[in-house]
Amino acid sequence: MVSWKNKRLVGLFGGTFDPVHQGHLDLVRHVLDRCGLDLLLFIPANRPPHKRQPVASFTDRVAMLNAAIADRPDFTEQVLCSLVEHKLPIPSYTIHTVQALREEIEAERFSLVIGADSLLELGQWYRVDELLDLVDLIVVQRGTVDKALISPALTALPPAYEFHPGYRRWIGSNGRLADYLDGIELPVSSSSIREDLRNGRRPPLLPSAVFHYIQQHALYGWKPS
Ligand code: ATP
Numbered sequence: 604m605v606s607w608k609n610k611r612l613v614g615l616f617g618g619t620f621d622p623v624h625q626g627h628l629d630l631v632r633h634v635l636d637r638c639g640l641d642l643l644l645f646i647p648a649n650r651p652p653h654k655r656q657p658v659a660s661f662t663d664r665v666a667m668l669n670a671a672i673a674d675r676p677d678f679t680e681q682v683l684c685s686l687v688e689h690k691l692p693i694p695s696y697t698i699h700t701v702q703a704l705r706e707e708i709e710a711e712r713f714s715l716v717i718g719a720d721s722l723l724e725l726g727q728w729y730r731v732d733e734l735l736d737l738v739d740l741i742v743v744q745r746g747t748v749d750k751a752l753i754s755p756a757l758t759a760l761p762p763a764y765e766f767h768p769g770y771r772r773w774i775g776s777n778g779r780l781a782d783y784l785d786g787i788e789l790p791v792s793s794s795s796i797r798e799d800l801r802n803g804r805r806p807p808l809l810p811s812a813v814f815h816y817i818q819q820h821a822l823y824g825w826k827p828s
Contacts (some may be wrong), residue, residue, distance in 0.1 A: 613708060614643040614741065616716040617688075617697060622667045622817065624796050625808040626789040628675065630743055633787040634716055635681055638741055642708075643716075644685040645672070645702060650693045658795040658797060660823050661689060670812040696729040701737050714739040715798050719748035719783075722756050732761035736777050740764075744785035800825045 610648060614634055620627065623645070631643055633803075647664045650656060657664060662815060669682040675682070687703050688695040715738040717725070722742045725731060742753065757764040762775025773781035791808040799806040800823040817825050 612638070612640045612642075612714065613704075613710040613712070614638065614640040614714045614716050615646055615701065615704065615738070616643060617648060617700065619657050619793065620664050620668055620785045621645045621793045621814065622664065622796060622809070622813050622823075623671050624791050624813075625810060628793045628810065629789055630716075630787055631682060632677065633784060634726040634741055634743070637784055638714065638782060640714065641681070643682050644704070644708075645682070646685045646688060646712055648725040649688045649691070649695050663816075663820060663822060667813045667816050670816050671678045671810045674810060679767060682744075698728075698730045698734045698737075699733060705737070712736065712739055714741050716741045716743065716745050719745045719753060723748065723752065725756075726760055735760060735762050735775065735779060739779050740781040742781065744783070744788055746788055748782075748788070750785065757781050772786060797823045 604693075606805075616627075616631060616634075618627070627645075631645075634640065635643055638784075645705075647661065647668060647813070648694070649661055665684055665686065672678050672682050672684060686698055686709050687707070691699050691703060697715070701715070704713070717732075717740065719742055722740075728734065744750070754766055757773050761780055762777045764773035764775045764781045766773050775781065789808060796806045796809050800817065803826060809817075817823060
């Protein structure tokens with residue numbers, strides 16, 4: 604059992620995880636290593652505000668996340684799946700999630716881990732100014748987003764992040780930090796995984812523990828042979 608107490612730096616990685624795939628797991632490994640986090644939480648959305656509704660149930664998506672985490676000895680004590688969004692009103696807004704987690708976890712700083720595609724939309728998120736007062740940002744490269752867009756996008760957000768070359772990171776007027784990590788994206792998405800499964804193909808970048816769960820529960824149109 605991992606203690607949630609006295610974690611200094613906690614990463615919050617939200618998503619649909621419908622299902623979790625190797626790209627998510629590799630991203631988590633890199634973020635833990637490169638940002639020196641003590642704990643990283645996968646936070647499956649109950650019903651995300653910005654996306655289509657998930658195909659698999661919340662219960663199944665959590666079970667797949669837990670199977671994937673348990674299968675990674677290098678995640679022990681450092682990575683957990685949080686159920687926080689299950690008890691929050693629908694749709695789940697990140698500001699509510701972060702406020703709820705601050706009640707549950709004693710941490711010095713929380714960092715929100717988002718893909719660069721989400722950074723470009725962050726300005727429209729619900730109560731984004733309050734959200735960015737509560738968290739640092741870790742932005743992860745997505746192949747679809749040109750690196751040149753990152754700095755202007757950060758500058759346009761409410762804390763008006765400024766790049767500090769000495770620290771090689773952005774600092775907001777509220778003292779909050781933003782980092783950009785590149786070179787860690789695997790060419791895979793949950794949509795491509797679901798399409799493979801629907802067509803009876805075993806997706807190469809689907810962790811085997813997750814594939815076994817999908818087989819057992821005949822999810823995503825997978826037909827047991
Ligand atoms: P879908 O294809 O259903 O839209 P997805 O694969 O993008 O799903 P999400 O659950 O929406 O998965 O992603 C959660 C977070 O993980 C997002 O911030 C997204 O940018 C990031 N992410 C997803 N796939 C990758 C990947 N291959 N490499 C790095 N980050 C990823």
